[in-house]
Amino acid sequence: MLKTRKLLAAALVAACLTAGLVSTSRNDTAEAAIGGITWQDEFNGSAGAPIDSAKWKFDIGGSGWGNNEQQYYTNSTSNVSQDGQGHLAITARRENPANYQCHYGTCQYTSGRILTADKFTQRYGRFEASIKVPKGQGIWPAFWMLGGNNWPTTGEIDIMENVGNQPNTVYGTVHGPGYSGAEGIGGNRNIGTPLSNAFHNFAVEWSPNLIVWFLDGSEYFRVTPASLGGDQWVFDHAFFMILNVAVGGYWPGYPDASTVFPQTMLVDYVRVSAWTDGTTPPPSGSTALRSNFSNRCIDIPSGNPVDGARLQMWDCNGTAAQKWSFASDGTVRGLGKCMDPAGGALANGTPIQLVTCNGNPVQRFTLSAAGDLVNVSANRCVDIKEWNSANGAQLQLWDCGGTSNQKWTKA
Known part of the structure; x- marks a missing residue:
């Protein structure tokens, strides 16, 4: 140019x-x-x-x-x-x-x-x-x-x-x-x-x-x-x-x-x-991710980090099942595993799950200054499905719209 x-x-x-x-x-x-x-x-x-x-x-x-x-x-x-x-x-x-x-x-x-x-x-x-x-x-x-x-x-x-x-x-x-x-x-x-x-x-x-x-x-x-x-x-x-x-x-x-x-x-x-180069360890420290919409936290169901566990919203309780770290490779980790779009899909409606960290770029997320938790590969936001404010509400990928069910705060 x-x-x-x-x-x-x-x-x-x-x-x-x-x-x-x-x-x-x-x-x-x-x-x-x-x-x-x-x-x-x-x-x-x-x-x-x-x-x-x-x-x-x-x-x-x-x-x-x-x-x-x-x-x-x-x-x-x-x-x-x-x-x-x-x-x-x-x-x-x-x-x-x-x-x-x-x-x-x-x-x-x-x-x-x-x-x-x-x-x-x-x-x-x-x-x-x-x-x-x-x-x-x-x-x-x-x-x-x-x-x-x-x-x-x-x-x-x-x-x-x-x-x-x-x-x-x-x-x-x-x-x-x-x-x-x-x-x-x-x-x-x-x-x-x-x-x-x-x-x-x-x-x-x-x-x-x-x-x-x-x-x-x-x-x-x-x-x-x-x-x-x-x-x-x-x-x-x-x-x-x-x-x-x-x-x-x-x-x-x-x-x-x-x-x-x-x-x-x-x-x-x-x-x-x-x-x-892959030798840098993940940073120490973890945080809860609280929804600006429901005031509940992203949670690993029953604290069981099994592959494929669908992440949910639950009352914030300070347990390890609600502690997330932003690792140096761009992943968001909880209980030793990674936040992941199910099946590696990037479309609207893709469920958010917990999976063994595997180096796939689809496992990269970033939390913007505006509070959007964005999947980098999809350029879509982590979204509370159907605007459900109850315990157990499911998470999905969806086009970023700036709405409160897509806004997150480290807590």
Whole structure:
């Protein structure tokens, strides 16, 4: 996303096909063992609120950004703000009259580009965001990372890119010395319907000598040093994150009469999890998880940690059956076993059970600052089924709605 790149869409497609044929050796890689959340932004501010300046800063200007882009990036809440419904909104607008100067003259468009540089960086782990992309010819949303300001030597990891003339396709790419610009190594997935129709989870899991791309929890591409054809692997140091919506550029082309403005990218959350080599023990300490709805606690029935025990709500009593620890691998543990969606399913209505911890990513949960107990793989919340406030009420996965039967407090 940083320099002149993807001069022709066909060039990238060719690179993707070539990369997809590279045989990767599992002997020189370390599969990501994903730990707990290290950084997150859930965008729970009021409507029109600016971004959290402790977490993000702005890139500003209309230089073309190395790609002949047509927008001027501002720090205005007209272009970047929270929407009051739990989302970040980055909005590209057609300006009339134009008030900014771009590399090509008076800017026709404004947009936003925010980054965590000087605020947060991390080496290795899971980097993910739930995003509803904008649409239209010449519109180019992206969620990506840079390893420094000396591009391409310090590396670039594109977690998600989409261009308006290919509305159904997500691209994931790496750039480094010898494989930058249109020579970037990447893969893609076409889902058959426009990505702009719904929120999707875009993620990479990054560990020593391995980066894996996921769309909605499904892997679609991986890269190792063997994928680079002898070029230098530069993905061994901390990177920062970037979110932006570009307008125009060599790859997506330029807006035309069919392009409707404004166009908004909505971001539900951005989360970063740790990478661990598997030797770090779970943290000590445990807590009850009390429902804001019923004032009862998540409970292991009869204190019996048998595999498949369906978790329930019960009067808070301080027993070990109601004590939960948030482990370094992202699991939530009670009586030595893990909270788990039954059968590894991720759909609405999936019961929540207790199962032997097995390293499956579906056993990863996070408790957000807003009190949502979220299954990371499903991006769904732990929910009290049928709004039942009685002892014995069952738990399930359900779309996060911000309702009190999905809100939890450590007690």
